[in-house]
Amino acid sequence: MAEERINRIKEILVIQGKSQKWLAExxxxxxxxxxxxxxxxxxxxxxxxxxxxxxxDVDIRELLVPTKE
Incomplete structure (x- = not known):
């Protein structure tokens, strides 16, 4: 079974062209x-x-997967 997706951190990093290593630093x-x-x-x-x-530089809510549409 796939992991439940709760946050969108990876997605936002991709959209912004930033790396996980950069965020870690x-x-x-x-x-x-x-x-x-x-x-x-x-x-x-x-x-x-x-x-x-x-x-x-995003609203904290953008980092989460919505629970309601």
Missing amino acids: CMSKTPTTIAAMCNNKSQPHLKDLKRIAAIL
Whole structure:
């Protein structure tokens, strides 16, 4: 069964032409940690999600998969 997609971090990085390694450096986190978040194997804490939104200059809600249409 496929992993449930909760966040769109990887998608936003692709749209903006930025790498996971770049985000890891901006966040002072390991590339492995960021890769796990991007692949929805782990989810960032809310404070980290807020920081990612600020770094990527997007609304925090854009980083999440909507639960309702």
